[in-house]
Amino acid sequence: MSGNERLVYLPLGGAGEVGMNAYVYGYGKPGKERLILVDLGVTFPDMDTTPGIDLIFPDMSWLIERADRLEAIFITHGHEDHIGALAHFWDDLRVPVYCRRFTGHLAARKMEERGQDPEHIHIVGAHPDVVEAGPFTVSFVPVSHSIPESSGLVIDTPAGRLVHTGDFKLDGAPVVGEPFSAELWHEIARGGVKALICDSTNIHVETPGRSEATLGPHIRELVAGASGMVVATTFASNVARVKTLAEAGRDAGRSVCLMGRAMLRMVQAAVETGVLTDFPPVISHEEAEDIPRDNLMLIVTGSQGERRAATAQLSRGKYLGMELVEGDTFLFSSKTIPGNERGVLRIVNAFSEMGVNVVDDSSSLYHVSGHANRPDLEALHELMRPQMLIPMHGEHRMLRRHAEAGAARGIASVVAVNGTMLDLTGAAPKVCEHVETGRVYLDGTLKVGALDGVVRDRIRMALNGHVMLNVILDEEDEPLGEPWAEIRGLAETGRSKAPLVDIIEAETGQFLARADDKVLTDDDKLDAALRRAVRQVAVEEIGKKPEVTVVISRLA
Structure with missing residues (x-):
């Protein structure tokens, strides 16, 4: 490394918020760095602040203007907040996209839906397989999360090794997908880690995280003891949870029916890519209509109260011929994301009026988070012993608490929100630039800027x-x-x-x-x-x- 080159980190989304992840790394002379992008995700609108908007993207203007310096895009996993904007911006960036097989399956489908060539998606094996991208050498390191084949990234640079965790938890038995391997991560850290760029979502949770495997007995007991029809909802991408729910239905002697396009699509992708095996047999919704209620279990989409999803439609009446009645059981095997509470409560109350028994996660028996809690994050800090810690993937309060946790262990750390470029070349991170960033709205088929006035005028008309x-x-x-x-x-x-x-x-x-x-x-x-x-x-x-x-x- 020559003295006039630098290693930089720039979040364009995902730092100061949960969602819309997009992280740029660069190495080279100031203003001429070769770049890579990690993740390109979305966040979702709401009727209060973004009425009529379909999706919200990070503002990629800074990177698009420098697309000739971009080497590649790396996607850590298949959640929408990490992959959802990829096909919407690929025409602007036009570089190879690297990810693992299950994520690649989802990415290729998104490209095809927008009329783009899925051949631009390149499937990569896990560490020690590597991708050379300009001055960067990148490998995918398996982690456990709430979707199969999630990965952290080891990014080797002339200035040292970076470890980008992606979304992760310390789970040795995730049911579906690969367990977190402390031995592998210790091996990665053996040569020294310059910077750990780390998930901050659950830094405020003071108890250690629980394994996905701990849920099976509780869910089986609930389903076995229920009368009438049993319906359960969870995130469609949480294939491990869907499998646990389906196994509980099978073990209780119930026929299992998956309902909702996202649920069917995720399970199909997991089976086709080989990450999901031994999934219980399922029946179609047409067949479900002929099954006695006491012998039927539905697993449906809509755990966050989405109006068009199966859960909301069931709360309003029939969905694909199925209807809940008094004495049935509905399980929310999920956590309500902040901001979705009103929609979920509306559904819960509608079910209550029908006489349906609603079971949620208040007992902590039927859901575990896919993110590492504070003790788990501190365990990773100790395992990796990085020279510096850069909190990412979280609201500002989360980033700040995480930086404080790192500083308490003597690790140099700084809070960098969207648009804050950090120079990681030296012994401690330092702010070197501020970049204009923000949000872009997908309004129908067009992208509009958050400051263009479209949503402002729409809100004014709605209010006045x-x-x-x-x-x-x-x-x-x-x-x-x-x-x-x-x-x-x-x-x-x-x-x-x-x-x-x-x-x-x-x-x-x-x-x-x-x-x-x-x-x-x-x-x-x-x-x-x-x-x-x-x-x-x-x-x-x-x-x-x-x-x-x-x-x-x-x-x-």
Whole structure:
């Protein structure tokens, strides 16, 4: 390594939030570094802050502008917050994508869905297999998580070894997928680790994490003791949990039916790639309709209250011919992600009104997290003994607590949120640049910037309603006839009991009759004045300030 080259780390997403992961590593002369990207994920919208938006991406502008310096993309695992934006940005980046087989299966499908060539996805074996990408040598190290074939990355550089954990937990018996191997990670650390870039999600949980294998007996007991039909939901990507649930149904003498496209797709991918074996036989939803309720178990999508998923549809009535009734049991084998509480509670209450017995994770018997808790993170710190610790994958409070935990053990650490570039070349990380970053919205088929005003205007219309006012002026710039108005999302009558549209038209008509030529001949002044007039009427009549669109037509 020459003295004027540096090793840098830049999160574009995933640092200061849970989701939307995208991490850039670079090595070379300042401003000319060769780059790799680790993960390219999404986060999900909500009706309060992003109504009508389909997906939320990290702002990749900085990297797209430097795509000629990008060597490759590495995907650690198949969760949407790590892989979901890949196909949406591949045309902008156009470099090879490397991942392991199960993740590659999911990635190739995403590429095909967007009309791109899945041949750009390259399948890589686990460590010690390596990928050469410019100045980087990268290998995939198996970790346990809540989706098969999750991996950390060992990134060797001229400035030293980096270890990027990805999402992980210390689980020696994950049911499906590879266990966490302390021996392997110790071997990786033997030559020295310059920086550990580490998952921070569960740093606030003070008890050691539990193995996926601990859930089987509790789930089997619950299903065996239930009367009526049993329905369970979990994350579709948690193939190990789906298998545990299916085995519990089989052992209780029930026929098992998987419902929801994501559930069927994930199990099929796991079987096709060989990570899932000995899965219990399942029946179709058509066959399920003919099975007695006491002999049937459904495993369905929608653990987070998603309105279109099977769980929500069952809470509203029938789904694919199936219906819950009094005495049935519904199990949430999942944790509600912060922000989804209202949707899940709405479903729970709907089931309660039906007389369905709802079992959630409040007892901690039916769900374990896929992320390492604080004692497990500290155990990894001790195992790896890195020169520096860079917390990632977490909200700011998580990153800060994780950095404090590292500092308490004498490990140099710093909190780097999205857009903060760190220089890792020396003995301690230091901030060397700040990059403009943010969010990009997928709105239908188009990407729109978070600051473009599209969502802002949509929220304003949702909160305040909308009035469209149409005005025609003749060749002499005189009003031709009366203005006419259309309203959306507003009460039809107000305090005066007269139709709101009639009052708006009357008031704006009077304004036009007394307006002088300076206003009538200037579209901007006329537009502003009419907006004020409409809003004044709306405030007086209904107490609202609607969004107003004025359409001015002039006869040639």
